[in-house]
Amino acid sequence: MDVLALEAKSVNGSDAEKKSAPRPKPKPPKKAKRIVYFEVEIVDLKTKEKLLLLDKVEPTATVLDIKALFQKSYPKWYPARQSLRLDPKAKCLRDEEVLQTLPVGTTAHFYFSDLGPQLTWGTVFLSECVGPLIIYLMFYFRLPFIYSPKYDFTSSKHWVVHLACMCHSFHYIKRVLETLFVHRISHGTMPLRNIFKNCGYYWATAAWMAYYINHPLYTTAYYGQQQVNTGLYIFLFCQVGNFSIHVALRNLKLPGSKSKRIPYPTKNPFTWIFWLVSCPNYTYELGSWIGFTVMTQCVPVAFFTLVAFIQMTVWAKGKHRSYLKEFRDYPTLRSSILPFIL
Amino acid sequence: MSAAAPGTSKTGHSDVVQKKKKGPGALATAYLVIYNVVMTAGWLVIAVGLVRAYLARGSYHGLYYSIEKPLKFFQTGALLEILHCAVGIVPSSVVLTGFQVMSRVFLTWAVTHSVREVQSEDSVLLFVTAWTVTEIIRYSFYTFSLLNHLPYLIKWARYTFFFALYPMGVTGELLTIYAALPFVQKTGLYSITLPNKYNFSFDYYTFLILTMISYIPLFPQLYFHMIRQRKKVLGHVDDYSKVE
Numbered sequence: 001m002d003v004l005a006l007e008a009k010s011v012n013g014s015d016a017e018k019k020s021a022p023r024p025k026p027k028p029p030k031k032a033k034r035i036v037y038f039e040v041e042i043v044d045l046k047t048k049e050k051l052l053l054l055d056k057v058e059p060t061a062t063v064l065d066i067k068a069l070f071q072k073s074y075p076k077w078y079p080a081r082q083s084l085r086l087d088p089k090a091k092c093l094r095d096e097e098v099l100q101t102l103p104v105g106t107t108a109h110f111y112f113s114d115l116g117p118q119l120t121w122g123t124v125f126l127s128e129c130v131g132p133l134i135i136y137l138m139f140y141f142r143l144p145f146i147y148s149p150k151y152d153f154t155s156s157k158h159w160v161v162h163l164a165c166m167c168h169s170f171h172y173i174k175r176v177l178e179t180l181f182v183h184r185i186s187h188g189t190m191p192l193r194n195i196f197k198n199c200g201y202y203w204a205t206a207a208w209m210a211y212y213i214n215h216p217l218y219t220t221a222y223y224g225q226q227q228v229n230t231g232l233y234i235f236l237f238c239q240v241g242n243f244s245i246h247v248a249l250r251n252l253k254l255p256g257s258k259s260k261r262i263p264y265p266t267k268n269p270f271t272w273i274f275w276l277v278s279c280p281n282y283t284y285e286l287g288s289w290i291g292f293t294v295m296t297q298c299v300p301v302a303f304f305t306l307v308a309f310i311q312m313t314v315w316a317k318g319k320h321r322s323y324l325k326e327f328r329d330y331p332t333l334r335s336s337i338l339p340f341i342l
Numbered sequence: 343m344s345a346a347a348p349g350t351s352k353t354g355h356s357d358v359v360q361k362k363k364k365g366p367g368a369l370a371t372a373y374l375v376i377y378n379v380v381m382t383a384g385w386l387v388i389a390v391g392l393v394r395a396y397l398a399r400g401s402y403h404g405l406y407y408s409i410e411k412p413l414k415f416f417q418t419g420a421l422l423e424i425l426h427c428a429v430g431i432v433p434s435s436v437v438l439t440g441f442q443v444m445s446r447v448f449l450t451w452a453v454t455h456s457v458r459e460v461q462s463e464d465s466v467l468l469f470v471t472a473w474t475v476t477e478i479i480r481y482s483f484y485t486f487s488l489l490n491h492l493p494y495l496i497k498w499a500r501y502t503f504f505f506a507l508y509p510m511g512v513t514g515e516l517l518t519i520y521a522a523l524p525f526v527q528k529t530g531l532y533s534i535t536l537p538n539k540y541n542f543s544f545d546y547y548t549f550l551i552l553t554m555i556s557y558i559p560l561f562p563q564l565y566f567h568m569i570r571q572r573k574k575v576l577g578h579v580d581d582y583s584k585v586e
Contacts, residue, residue, distance in 0.1 A: 217537035219539050219541055222539055297541060300541075300542060
């Protein structure tokens with residue numbers, strides 16, 4: 001063959017090669033596999049303004065990787081405050097979603113909205129708990145400007161008032177320690193606004209309760225020491241129970257694994273309530289506050305207990321429902337928060 | 343707590359009914375029509391009662407006593423409206439409706455009824471008149487809306503009379519609460535002091551003062567919300583004025 005024919009043959013050959021390259025069915029190659037790169041366009045949800053165009057994005061990139069890339073161009077929008085959607089009306093995409101599994105062509109369009117400054121749940125939990133701890137003690141020690149000046153820095157003559165302070169403080173110290181060492185918080189962040197709302201509520205009710213319990217004109221329980229002791233035993237029992245459940249739930253989650261598992265009773269008798277209830281941590285928490293109410297016989301405490309009951313029931317029902325959805329073989333005997341009742 | 347959320351004040355009912363094509367079922371509609379007709383009639387009774395008493399006595403003074411019972415009955419009956427929202431046959435917010443109805447019921451029972459001495463005050467007549475005119479228009483508005491035959495006059499009245507009626511009602515309410523204060527303080531009405539076995543205290547006098555203060559942020563919000571609603575509902579009135 002002459003040179004021209006050879007050249008033509010080689011040109012044809014390379015054309016054939018080029019045609020087959022973009023197809024995701026490569027012949028067993030010696031080099032690295034041919035990856036189809038994605039193009040990602042990020043557009044503002046409200047203004048539809050084009051914010052960023054990324055090319056050559058790995059198909060195995062997650063939404064979180066894309067958020068990190070987005071942050072490089074817009075440093076103040078860290079991934080936790082980005083919300084990316086495939087459609088303006090769709091839900092936010094989860095960080096774990098992989099690009100190639102999404103229903104997009106090779107060019108993905110994302111709609112971005114700013115969720116506002118975010119705080120980690122851990123931060124919020126801590127502020128929610130440290131506040132009441134400190135506030136209650138301020139009332140217990142009768143700091144100035146709370147009660148009549150003649151009572152400043154005095155101490156109550158009732159034993160139950162000291163007991164109540166110990167219980168209340170123990171409860172919140174336990175919560176702080178659990179937040180730091182026990183809980184594995186799976187949610188990422190929450191909006192800044194929430195911390196004002198949540199802390200406002202917890203701190204205000206702590207102050208309201210503490211004001212009356214530590215008041216110089218506090219009246220002790222109607223049924224005397226018996227009532228106080230009953231309340232105390234209920235409180236302590238439920239605190240231990242609550243802690244046991246938190247430990248059991250922690251041990252359920254293997255570090256690194258995202259899979260959810262059904263909690264079951266362990267050797268610890270306090271966890272045997274799992275036979276009857278999906279969220280015994282809330283059950284025990286309710287029990288603690290009922291114990292505290294009985295012990296202090298104080299209407300603001302009863303009010304706080306009632307509100308806590310309503311809120312925890314809402315949470316428990318949600319958790320119970322998600323368990324039922326996730327697991328086909330979920331135990332049918334279980335209720336969400338109160339055995340057989342709720 | 344603000345009532346500024348769109349379509350959720352007393353006036354929001356209509357525009358939301360127009361936007362959402364799926365409304366209450368036939369039975370619910372029939373019930374609501376009856377409810378609104380009864381309420382319209384009730385407030386007409388109060389209006390007539392006021393006029394007759396005025397003509398009989400020849401003065402504005404002490405007219406409250408002549409309409410005390412129907413006022414209590416029909417204003418308290420408005421509590422059903424909270425139920426309507428909760429059940430879903432009326433597309434308004436439960437919280438907002440609850441707030442508005444409870445404030446009316448509070449003034450009727452916890453202030454005017456509870457503190458006898460204010461019942462002869464002229465401020466009571468002021469808010470009762472404002473409420474009466476407002477409610478007659480509002481309930482007839484709902485009635486006609488449900489029957490899909492809303493005369494423009496009623497729609498116009500509902501979104502225009504409030505300019506005067508709202509401040510009038512608020513003034514009457516505030517003056518009445520203010521008049522009640524000394525009597526509440528003297529008698530310790532609805533108040534509980536320490537020590538007591540509930541370890542709880544409540545000072546109604548302070549509560550009333552706080553209520554009066556709460557009018558300051560709330561009233562403008564509600565008022566401007568109504569003005570915004572008016573522009574939306576009676577929008578073309580603006581166009582009219584532009585045509586010189």
